Amino acid sequence: xxxxxxxxxxxxxxxxxxxxxxxxxxxxxxxxxxxxxxxxxxxxxxxxxxxxxxxxxxxxxxxxxxxxxxxxxxxxxxxxxxxxxxxxxxxxxxxxxxxxxxxxxxxxxxxxxxxxxxxxxxxxxxxxxxxxxxxxxxxxxxxxxxxxxxxxxxxxxxxxxxxxxxxxxxxxxxxxxxxxxxxxxxxxxxxxxxxxxxxxxxxxxxxxxxxxxxxxxxxxxxxxxxxxxxxxxxxxxxxxxxxxxxxxxxxxxxxxxxxxxxxxxxxxxxxxxxxxxxxxxxxxxxxxxxxxxxxxxxxxxxxxxxxxxxxxxxxxxxxxxxxxxxxxxxxxxxxxxxxxxxxxxxxxxxxxxxxxxxxxxxxxxxxxxxxxxxxxxxxxxxxxxxxxxxxxxxxxxxxxxxxxxxxxxxxxxxxxxxxxxxxxxxxxxxxxxxxxxxxxxxxxxxxxxxxxxxxxxxxxxxxxxxxxxxxxxxxxxxxxxxxxxxxxxxxxxxxxxxxxxxxxxxxxxxxxxxxxxxxxxxxxxxxxxxxxxxxxxxxxxxxxxxxxxxxxxxxxxxxxxxxxxxxxxxxxxxxxxxxxxxxxxxxxxxxxxxxxxxxxxxxxxxxxxxxxxxxxxxxxxxxxxxxxxxxxxxxxxxxxxxxxxxxxxxxxxxxxxxxxxxxxxxxxxxxxxxxxxxxxxxxxxxxxxxxxxxxxxxxxxxxxxxxxxxxxxxxxxxxxxxxxxxxxxxxxxxxxxxxxxxxxxxxxxxxxxxxxxxxxxxxxxxxxxxxxxxxxxxxxxxxxxxxxxxxxxxxxxxxxxxxxxxxxxxxxxxxxxxxxxxxxxxxxxxxxxxxxxxxxxxxxxxxxxxxxxxxxxxxxxxxxxxxxxxxxxxxxxxxxxxxxxxxxx
Numbered sequence: 022x023x024x025x026x027x028x029x030x031x032x033x034x035x036x037x038x039x040x041x042x043x044x045x046x047x048x049x050x051x052x053x054x055x056x057x058x059x060x061x062x063x064x065x066x067x068x069x070x071x072x073x074x075x076x077x078x079x080x081x082x083x084x085x086x087x088x089x090x091x092x093x094x095x096x097x098x099x100x101x102x103x104x105x106x107x108x109x110x111x112x113x114x115x116x117x118x119x120x121x122x123x124x125x126x127x128x129x130x131x132x133x134x135x136x137x138x139x140x141x142x143x144x145x146x147x148x149x150x151x152x153x154x155x156x157x158x159x160x161x162x163x164x165x166x167x168x169x170x171x172x173x174x175x176x177x178x179x180x181x182x183x184x185x186x187x188x189x190x191x192x193x194x195x196x197x198x199x200x201x202x203x204x205x206x207x208x209x210x211x212x213x214x215x216x217x218x219x220x221x222x223x224x225x226x227x228x229x230x231x232x233x234x235x236x237x238x239x240x241x242x243x244x245x246x247x248x249x250x251x252x253x254x255x256x257x258x259x260x261x262x263x264x265x266x267x268x269x270x271x272x273x274x275x276x277x278x279x280x281x282x283x284x285x286x287x288x289x290x291x292x293x294x295x296x297x298x299x300x301x302x303x304x305x306x307x308x309x310x311x312x313x314x315x316x317x318x319x320x321x322x323x324x325x326x327x328x329x330x331x332x333x334x335x336x337x338x339x340x341x342x343x344x345x346x347x348x349x350x351x352x353x354x355x356x357x358x359x360x361x362x363x364x365x366x367x368x369x370x371x372x373x374x375x376x377x378x379x380x381x382x383x384x385x386x387x388x389x390x391x392x393x394x395x396x397x398x399x400x401x402x403x404x405x406x407x408x409x410x411x412x413x414x415x416x417x418x419x420x421x422x423x424x425x426x427x428x429x430x431x432x433x434x435x436x437x438x439x440x441x442x443x444x445x446x447x448x449x450x451x452x453x454x455x456x457x458x459x460x461x462x463x464x465x466x467x468x469x470x471x472x473x474x475x476x477x478x479x480x481x482x483x484x485x486x487x488x489x490x491x492x493x494x495x496x497x498x499x500x501x502x503x504x505x506x507x508x509x510x511x512x513x514x515x516x517x518x519x520x521x522x523x524x525x526x527x528x529x530x531x532x533x534x535x536x537x538x539x540x541x542x543x544x545x546x547x548x549x550x551x552x553x554x555x556x557x558x559x560x561x562x563x564x565x566x567x568x569x570x571x572x573x574x575x576x577x578x579x580x581x582x583x584x585x586x587x588x589x590x591x592x593x594x595x596x597x598x599x600x601x602x603x604x605x606x607x608x609x610x611x612x613x614x615x616x617x618x619x620x621x622x623x624x625x626x627x628x629x630x631x632x633x634x635x636x637x638x639x640x641x642x643x644x645x646x647x648x649x650x651x652x653x654x655x656x657x658x659x660x661x662x663x664x665x666x667x668x669x670x671x672x673x674x675x676x677x678x679x680x681x682x683x684x685x686x687x688x689x690x691x692x693x694x695x696x697x698x699x700x701x702x703x704x705x706x707x708x709x710x711x712x713x714x715x716x717x718x719x720x721x722x723x724x725x726x727x728x729x730x731x732x733x734x735x736x737x738x739x740x741x742x743x744x745x746x747x748x749x750x751x752x753x754x755x756x757x758x759x760x761x762x763x764x765x766x767x768x769x770x771x772x773x774x775x776x777x778x779x780x781x782x783x784x785x786x787x788x789x790x791x792x793x794x795x796x797x798x799x800x801x802x803x804x805x806x807x808x809x810x811x812x813x814x815x816x817x818x819x820x821x822x823x824x825x826x827x828x829x830x831x832x833x834x835x836x837x838x839x840x841x842x843x844x845x846x847x848x849x850x851x852x853x854x855x856x857x858x859x860x861x862x863x864x865x866x867x868x869x870x871x872x873x874x875x876x877x878x879x880x881x882x883x884x885x886x887x888x889x890x891x892x893x894x895x896x897x898x899x900x901x902x903x904x905x906x907x908x909x910x
Contacts, residue, residue, distance in 0.1 A: 034241020041234035047227025056412025091170035182298030190342025202332030252554020260312030314659030791820030862886030
């Protein structure tokens with residue numbers, strides 16, 4: 022009878038599941054140490070063969086034979102199946118599941134379980150633990166029936182999250198408890214760094230092979246190529262991807278740490294384990310959630326195992342046990358009840374799933390723990406410490422290699438000190454190349470021993486060996502004789518204080534007691550220390566010493582290096598004197614440069630002030646003469662006009678004008694002229710008055726005739742400066758008019774100052790404030806004056822964009838400007854600073870916050886003080902008044 026497409030699909034799925042055995046082998050071999058890789062390969066191959074034979078002999082009959090009260094199968098042991106092709110295909114598919122359950126334990130107990138004990142465990146799982154629990158859940162599956170007692174209750178495990186994976190995890194956990202952790206697993210903080218994995222790319226290949234095989238594991242569990250298969254394959258794919266991505270997101274996005282390679286591999290497998298029980302009954306979104314939670318459960322279980330000091334070599338328990346439990350419970354939590362098809366409510370289904378999980382743990386863990394404990398009394402489950410150190414390749418399988426021979430030769434060299442033995446090496450292997458290099462190292466060591474003696478004898482530095490207790494000189498090289506002027510051969514047997522001076526020249530014992538702590542400190546720190554040498558001729562000279570402690574069996578001695586540093590000390594003294602001279606010259610040069618800068622600024626300021634004063638005074642003088650003439654004659658013009666208007670009115674009253682004259686009067690609007698002409702004269706009078714005020718402001722601003730120190734009204738200087746800047750304060754095309762807010766203190770006294778220079782400061786600060794408000798929609802400049810007793814303060818603040826904090830320390834430096842290139846000289850504030858501090862003995866302070874504005878505060882003495890120089894490097898003096906700016910954002 023020809024087989025159907027369903028049968029072909031199950032055969033292909035069985036092949037895919039068999040490929041998972043290769044995946045398990047690659048993961049375990051790549052994640053453990055190289056000295057155990059042969060043992061790993063043999064275990065994975067052997068458990069496949071044993072599980073297949075045992076499952077055929079008795080496991081299949083127990084699992085799928087006719088059920089006895091839903092507890093175990095009673096027939097189909099050593100089955101032949103005859104011509105029933107479908108039964109054979111079903112047997113092959115289920116045998117692959119049994120092999121998968123068996124091989125889970127291999128990775129958990131890697132690197133310390135005996136091969137014999139592992140085979141016993143494989144027999145136990147494939148012959149009893151797996152088929153009996155599988156009978157409770159899946160019996161009758163080959164006939165589309167549910168006859169196991171758990172299956173009859175409605176327990177659903179579609180492809181084996183619990184039947185295969187959790188069961189294998191429970192058995193592996195029992196084995197781990199019995200055999201214990203690997204050597205150093207919990208006693209060394211950096212165990213993972215000291216036990217590097219043999220081949221990580223191989224381990225990642227194994228992960229991909231398992232993922233590939235899982236399509237057959239889940240997809241083939243339909244036992245037919247039906248409409249469920251695409252959904253199952255899609256859920257398997259998405260759950261594995263979600264399990265992989267979850268630890269990446271956790272490590273990189275949340276925990277901000279490096280991603281451990283094993284977490285990525287195991288996260289993928291945990292997601293696949295979790296979806297196995299429910300892949301037929303959940304949506305794609307639910308599959309992603311199940312895979313992600315499975316990965317999280319895996320990571321949490323790893324933390325718990327480490328806390329409980331349970332050593333899972335590759336994380337097999339964390340991957341298969343905990344995610345398997347979660348996936349089985351997720352059937353009730355996220356599965357489609359119609360697709361599940363048990364007729365139970367969600368709460369009833371969850372209770373059933375939970376009972377199946379607990380039953381699996383109670384059955385498999387309890388029996389495995391009891392069996393392994395009993396077996397361990399008769400068949401050692403764990404190798405000895407020595408064999409674990411050597412590796413299971415050698416201790417369990419006698420796999421001798423070049424590496425073992427290299428170790429034996431190195432141990433012989435270390436114990437005997439005889440370097441004549443060599444390692445046989447081959448250039449065709451990595452270890453052979455290492456052995457060859459080791460032989461070359463031994464050859465070099467022998468040669469270096471001979472050369473060391475030659476170096477000691479020809480060294481320019483003195484070398485001494487001294488008894489650590491008595492400080493008696495045991496040996497010396499010829500350089501000691503040159504340094505101390507003594508026969509280096511006859512110095513042996515004398516104490517160290519004969520060549521090194523101490524504070525006790527008269528007492529031999531005291532001298533030795535003083536040298537002991539000195540040498541011990543040199544040994545402990547490894548530093549070089551200065552001392553005083555004693556020449557045979559009685560001369561004291563500086564030396565440099567370093568000491569090391571050495572032990573040769575029971576002999577303890579100090580090796581002392583001695584160097585004459587007389588010439589170096591002389592050179593250091595000369596260099597120090599030269600350095601001091603250079604520093605002094607540099608300091609003088611810096612002082613001269615600072616003085617030159619101050620003089621340059623003063624000259625520039627004086628020249629600027631003088632030119633500005635002459636210019637403003639000249640303009641005021643030239644304007645004042647014609648304006649004064651016009652102004653003085655306007656009153657006469659008014660009186661003349663009044664007389665003329667009176668005469669015209671008198672003439673009109675006395676005589677009646679002719680018709681032609683009346684017409685001319687009407688055409689010339691004489692009545693309007695009589696009314697408007699006085700207004701015109703009044704406007705001309707106001708204009709000339711305004712020009713006179715401007716001229717007076719120019720004269721006051723320039724103070725050309727008042728260059729000496731005198732008392733002035735600060736308010737007058739501020740007002741004159743603002744009047745000169747009226748054209749800049751008025752509305753422009755880019756902005757409205759700038760508002761001036763004056764908060765003058767009425768009781769402000771006149772102060773002694775250089776009026777022209779002070780007006781220049783006002784001009785610079787107001788100009789900068791106007792520049793800061795060029796694009797401001799509602800610019801305001803606030804001017805405040807205050808009387809502080811012997812001091813007055815003038816505060817000029819704007820609400821512009823402010824100055825960055827990093828630039829505020831430089832604004833008073835010459836040629837520094839915050840304005841665009843070509844729009845500022847960088848000298849205005851520098852000159853202002855010199856005027857306030859040097860000429861007037863005051864303080865010029867600045868405070869600014871971005872987007873809140875800038876405030877300049879002038880603190881001036883009411884009575885002039887001697888000139889002082891303020892360094893730009895000293896901290897700014899305290900403010901005299903509170904800032905008008907808002908607090909720092």
